[in-house]
Amino acid sequence: MSDKPRKFKGGVHPNDSKALSSRKAIKEAPLFDSYKVIMHQNIGAPPELVVKKGDTVKKGGLLAKAGGFMSVPLHAPTSGTIKAIDKVPGPTGISVPCIEITSDGEDEWGSPFEPISDWQTADPAELKQRIWDAGIVGMGGAGFPVHVKLSPPEGKTIDTLIINGAECEPYLTADHRLMLEQAEEVVLGVAILVRILGLKTGVIGVENNKPDAIEALNKVAGKYNITVQSLPVNYPQGAERQLIYSITGREVPVGKLPMDVNCVVQNVATAAAVTEAVLKGQPSIERVTTVTGKPLVDPGNWKLRIGTPISKTIELAGGITEQPAKLLLGGPMMGIAQSSLDVTVMKNTSGVLLIAQDEVSQYTSEPCIRCGRCVDCCPMQILPATISQAVENKRFDWAEKLNVMACIECGSCSYSCPSHRPLNQQFKRAKVEIRAGLRKKG
C-alpha cells in the first residue's frame, strides 16, 4: 500500500445498508425468454443498427456498430431471433429505441472475435481496438466509452491510472463482490489497461469498509505490479475528482477532465470486462448488478445480461414482501427513480434498489435556515444554499457566477439539508438552463 490517502473536504456519511447484500456471492442469472437491449448505452453518439426484424443472432453477435469514435458497438446477450426493433421506457423515463431478442434457449456462442492470450506481448493498439470492438463503456455509472479515455488527444500525457473500487453509494455491493470473488480478473484488467497506456503501474482505490476485498486484491496485485489503496469512507469518495485528489493530490480544474491532470479513472467492473474481452474474446454483454432493498425477499448480487427487464431481476431476488415506495436504478444518492418495471439492465446498471415506504418520507421543503450544513458537506466547495436562492429567483446568471457548473450532482447537500430543500434538483435545473443559454435578467 502506498502513502496515506488525502481527505477531500466535505462529504457525508449516510447509513450504507450494504449488509443486505454484501455477503451474498454473485449468482449467474438463468436464461430468460426475451431481452430488450437498449440501443444507446454510451455517452456520445448512438450506435448504428446492423440487424433487422426476423434476423437470427448468436450470443455475442453484433447488433449495432459504433456510430463514430465517441460511440461503441452493441452485442446480443444470447442467441435467438430479433423479434422487434421497438421502444422501451429508458432509465430517464423517456422511451428509447431497443432491440428485442427472443431467446432460442440454445445460448449458442458466436463471438465476433478471438481471445488475445498473449496480452503481455500484444500490440497496445490491438488491445485498445479490442476494448472498442467489445463495446466496453464505463460501468460505474456514466457509460463513457473506455477506448476514448485510453486515447488522450495530442499534447496530453497520462501518467496515472486509477481504478475506482470505492463503491461509496449506499446499498450497492456489486463492485465489492466482484473485487472479492474475481480479484484476479480485476487486477488483470488493470494490468491490460496499464499496458495500453504505456505506464508501469495502476492504483485500485477501495473504501476501507471492504477489508476482505482489499485483502483479495492485494493477494494478486503484486504479481501484476498493481497497487491497492485503501480509502477513508466518505461519500462521494468514488466521484472521479474526489478519487483523483485522494490518491494523487491533484485537483481536476473546474470544467476540465481527469486527463487534464494526467489521470485516467476506470471502474473495477470495467477492468473485469476488459479482461473478459481480451482473454476470453467476450464482448460487453453482461455485468454484476446488486438487486437489493428492504422490501425484497432475498437481496443479492447477480450476473445479469444486458437487456434483462427489471421485473425479472426482482423475481430473482424472490419478489417483494411489501410495496416499495421507490424503484431506483443505481444507489440511493445518485440513482434514478423508475416508474416502470419494463426498464432493462444496461452496461452501467450497477444496482436495482427498492426503497421501502418507511424509508422515504414525503417531505415538504421548508425555508432555508442558513444552517450551513450544505456548505460544509459540499465536496466541490461551492455554496449550495446561496445558489439555491439564485435558482429560486431564476437568476441563473448569478448561479453560474457562484460556480453551479462545478456541481457534480452527488446529492450531499440535499441529503444534509434539515429543511429538505431540493438543492440537487435546483442545480440540475440551473445547469440545464445555463447550458441552453436561457438566461433571464433579474
Place this chain on the structure above:
Amino acid sequence: MSEETPSIQLPDPAKLVVSNSPHMRDKPTINKIMFTVVAAMAPALIAAVLFFGLAALEVLALCTVSCVLAEEGWNKLMKRPSTWKDGSAILSGLLLGMNLNAGAPWWICVLGGFLAMILGKQLYGGLGYNPFNPVLVARVGLLIGFPGIMTTWDKPELGAMAIDGVTAATPLGLAPGETFVQDMLLGNVGGCLGETSALALLVGGAVLIACKLIKWEVPLAFIGTVFVITGIAHVMHPEVYHSPFVHVLSGGLLLGAFFMATDMVTSPMTHKGAWIFGFGCGLITSLIRLWGSYPEGVSFAILFMNALVPLIDRSTIRKPFGYTAPAKGEA
C-alpha cells in the same frame, strides 16, 4: 427458461414514487435542531431558576407563551400554516426570557414576545428570512422604550424561591475593583436571567459546538476580540477600565456569543465569514462598553453585524474545488 411462480410478488409500478436524487435524507430537521439548542440552554435555564427562583420561571414561561401565541396569531391572520411546532418560536421565547430581568413586569414579557415574533421575524416573511436576530430586536426595542425597567437588575440569591426586591448593578455598572470573577463564573451577580452564570453558558456553548449546531469561529472571534481590546484598555488605565476577565464573564457577552450571534439565520454561512462576523461583534461590543453611553453593547453589536451579513456572505464566496484563476487575456 424462467418460470412464473405465483407466490412471487412484484411491485405495483403505479404506486412507485418518482423524484429526483438523492433518495436518502439525513436525520436532522429544523425541529430537531431547535430543540437541541433548547437542550443546550438547559444548564443556563436551570441556573437562572436557581438564582432567581419562581420569578425567573414566570418570565421564561410568559415570554415563551407570548412568542408562540404571537407567531400563531400572525399565521392565522396571514392564512399561513401553523409553524410553532418547528420549535423556533419556543427557542426565541426562552432566549427572550434569558435577556430580561427576573423582576420584569408581565407586560414587558408579552410585549417583548410580540416584538420579537412580529417585528423581528414575521414581517420579513417568517423563519429563515429575518435579517436581524428577532430576540435582540425585541430586547433593543424594549431597552429604548423602557430604559428604566430594562436596566434594573434584581439581586440573585441562590436557592431563594422569590426575589426580594433588592436590586443589584450589573458588574459592568460597578467601578473596577468591586467585581469578583468567582461570583460571575457561578452567577451570583446582577443581570438578566441569561447573564448570571458564565459556567452554565459555557457548558451550553460547548454542547452546541460539539453538536456542530453553531460555528465555533463566531464565539471564539467574538470573545477573543473583546478580551484583547478590553485587555489593552485595562493595562493602560486599570483605574478606569475593568479587567478583560470581567468583560468576558459579565453582561450578555457569553449569552450573546454562544446563543445570539450564532443564530443560523442571521449569521454568515461560511467559516471565513464567521471569523469576520465574530470579530466585528467583538469590536463593536468593546467600543460601546469602553466609550459608549450604555454599559452594555452586545445586543447592538450583534444587530449591527446582522445587517452586514449579506455583505460578508457576498465577499466570502469561496473558490470551488479545482478552481484555477483564468489566465490573463482570457475573458
